[in-house]
Amino acid sequence: xxxxxxGQPGAGKTxxxxxxxxxxxxxxxxxxxxxxxxxxxxxxxxxFSASGRVKNIRAAQALAAKIHEDGAWVVAAFVSPFRALRExxxxxxxxxxxxxxxxxxxxxxxxxxxxxEPPLKNFLDMDTTNVSVDACxxxxxxxxxxxx
Numbered sequence: 595x596x597x598x599x600x601g602q603p604g605a606g607k608t609x610x611x612x613x614x615x616x617x618x619x620x621x622x623x624x625x626x627x628x629x630x631x632x633x634x635x636x637x638x639x640x641x642f643s644a645s646g647r648v649k650n651i652r653a654a655q656a657l658a659a660k661i662h663e664d665g666a667w668v669v670a671a672f673v674s675p676f677r678a679l680r681e682x683x684x685x686x687x688x689x690x691x692x693x694x695x696x697x698x699x700x701x702x703x704x705x706x707x708x709x710x711e712p713p714l715k716n717f718l719d720m721d722t723t724n725v726s727v728d729a730c731x732x733x734x735x736x737x738x739x740x741x742x
Contacts, residue, residue: 595662595667595668595688595690595738596658596659596662596667596668596670596686596688596689596690597611597614597667597668597669597670597690597692597734598658598670598672598674598680598683598684598689598690598691598692599611599669599670599671599672599692599694600672600673600674600680600691600692600693600694600713601673601693601694601695601710602673602695602706602707602710603673603706603707604696604699605694605695605696605722606694606696606720606722606727606730607671607672607673607694608629608631608671609727610671610692610694610720610722610727610730610731610734611627611629611669611670611671612627612669613727613728613730613731614669614731614734614735615627615669617731617735618667618669623666623667624665624666624667625666625667625668625669626661626666626667626668626669627668627669627670627671628654628657628658628661628668628669628670628671628672629670629671629672630650630654630671630672630673630674633650633653633654633657633672634650637650637653639653644676644709647673647674647675647676647707648676648679650672651672651674651676651679652679654670654672654674655679655683658670659686662688673707673710675707675709675710675711676709676711677711677712677713677714680713681713684716684717690717690718690734690738691713691716691717691718692717692718692720692734693712693713693717693718693719693720694720694722695712695719695720695721695722696721696722696723697721697723698722698723698724718733718734718737720733720734
């Protein structure tokens with residue numbers, strides 16, 4: 595399974611991804627967490643232009659797919675602002691897109707991706723406003739009926 599968390603900075607993607615990974619490991623799944631900040635650091639990609647973002651997301655998707663093919667579940671947290679890239683990736687049956695958003699101010703608004711395109715279909719809508727991390731994780735797990 596590949597859980598692909600997307601949304602603006604500060605919405606809770608990384609927090610939920612890490613909590614989900616903890617729960618998946620608790621029940622016996624081998625998991626790998628991928629994060630946008632870490633991938634950019636490892637690849638030394640500081641290009642936040644549209645082409646730089648596309649390059650970063652394509653690299654993340656390729657890495658997630660390879661890790662999944664090797665037998666681990668992937669929990670990925672990326673702004674991934676371009677809907678078309680996410681829709682293309684969701685053609686893989688093992689990918690669940692989780693759109694994370696909030697009405698709360700959390701101090702990361704200066705990093706917002708101006709061109710962010712929210713998903714329109716085939717995604718789990720996760721509004722983290724005034725909702726506990728545990729409740730979100732339970733909802734993610736219960737909504738995943740794909741059996742992969």
